[in-house]
Amino acid sequence: MANECDDVPMSDVQVEACPIVQIIDRVAGKWSVSILVAAIRNPVRYTELERSVPGISRRMLTLTLRNLERDGLLTRTVYPTVPPKVEYAATDSARELYGHLTGLLEWAERHRPDIIEARERYDALVAAA
Amino acid sequence: MANECDDVPMSDVQVEACPIVQIIDRVAGKWSVSILVAAIRNPVRYTELERSVPGISRRMLTLTLRNLERDGLLTRTVYPTVPPKVEYAATDSARELYGHLTGLLEWAERHRPDIIEARERYDALVAAA
DNA sequence: CAGTATCCGTCTCGATACTG
DNA sequence: CAGTATCGAGACGGATACTG
Numbered sequence: 001m002a003n004e005c006d007d008v009p010m011s012d013v014q015v016e017a018c019p020i021v022q023i024i025d026r027v028a029g030k031w032s033v034s035i036l037v038a039a040i041r042n043p044v045r046y047t048e049l050e051r052s053v054p055g056i057s058r059r060m061l062t063l064t065l066r067n068l069e070r071d072g073l074l075t076r077t078v079y080p081t082v083p084p085k086v087e088y089a090a091t092d093s094a095r096e097l098y099g100h101l102t103g104l105l106e107w108a109e110r111h112r113p114d115i116i117e118a119r120e121r122y123d124a125l126v127a128a129a
Numbered sequence: 130m131a132n133e134c135d136d137v138p139m140s141d142v143q144v145e146a147c148p149i150v151q152i153i154d155r156v157a158g159k160w161s162v163s164i165l166v167a168a169i170r171n172p173v174r175y176t177e178l179e180r181s182v183p184g185i186s187r188r189m190l191t192l193t194l195r196n197l198e199r200d201g202l203l204t205r206t207v208y209p210t211v212p213p214k215v216e217y218a219a220t221d222s223a224r225e226l227y228g229h230l231t232g233l234l235e236w237a238e239r240h241r242p243d244i245i246e247a248r249e250r251y252d253a254l255v256a257a258a
Numbered sequence: 259c260a261g262t263a264t265c266c267g268t269c270t271c272g273a274t275a276c277t278g
Numbered sequence: 279c280a281g282t283a284t285c286g287a288g289a290c291g292g293a294t295a296c297t298g
Contacts, residue, residue, distance in 0.1 A: 017163040028157040034146040072247025118201025212259045
């Protein structure tokens with residue numbers, strides 16, 4: 001990712017921005033939020049996730065799960081049965097984070113008209129050039 | 130980006146996740162938040178931004194500015210002087226969004242110990258393998 | 259001053275065959 | 279069932295010469 005906050009000298013602007021960027025990175029990417037949403041509803045198994053999130057490859061599913069687990073947003077529980085059973089569950093931490101994300105959503109809904117208008121105006125300008 | 134919410138059939142999990150992903154994408158990436166932070170303090174000129182955000186290339190600065198402008202988070206004002214002067218200012222929309230981002234920050238600070246612990250435990254496990 | 263155009267390396271991501 | 283290993287395509291980002 002290369003968004004370490006402390007490897008190079010930073011301006012004060014970056015000092016303020018960096019911790020925010022780190023959190024955003026944590027849930028950025030195509031799949032993280034979908035998996036989080038699925039796991040928050042109730043604990044889910046690997047194959048179940050594959051079905052809940054159509055389009056995701058095994059590779060990305062595993063990578064995303066590992067990252068979320070590493071950050072303490074998911075727990076991974078292995079039941080040593082045959083065949084194997086693994087469950088992923090959202091942590092309290094993840095639920096709280098999700099609360100903040102829905103806060104963002106509220107912002108988006110309130111500003112949807114502004115955003116659409118801004119885009120249309122911008123695209124019109126670009127097209128004119 | 131390729132995170133359109135409506136081009137392919139989606140599961141209900143994805144329907145819930147997609148609008149959130151869109152907002153996150155809006156401010157994801159290495160530079161967006163830094164530029165936002167700088168512009169929220171007060172309107173800034175291009176070269177000023179180059180100094181405020183050390184390490185950014187001209188290319189990325191311009192690209193990021195254009196994206197933020199397109200989404201209505203920044204306004205771009207050209208003063209037809211010689212030499213040219215261009216100012217970027219944060220919109221109200223951007224200020225509100227930033228408020229939500231600091232909300233995320235508050236979450237991160239409260240959970241910093243959990244995250245560190247989760248990472249250490251996870252990394253220890255991986256190292257053991 | 260405020261950009262644009264170009265070139266090129268890197269790194270992410272998707273598809274898929276294979277395994278305990 | 280729940281993954282890992284491998285490969286290749288493409289997006290992303292950095293450096294920098296050039297311009298109105």
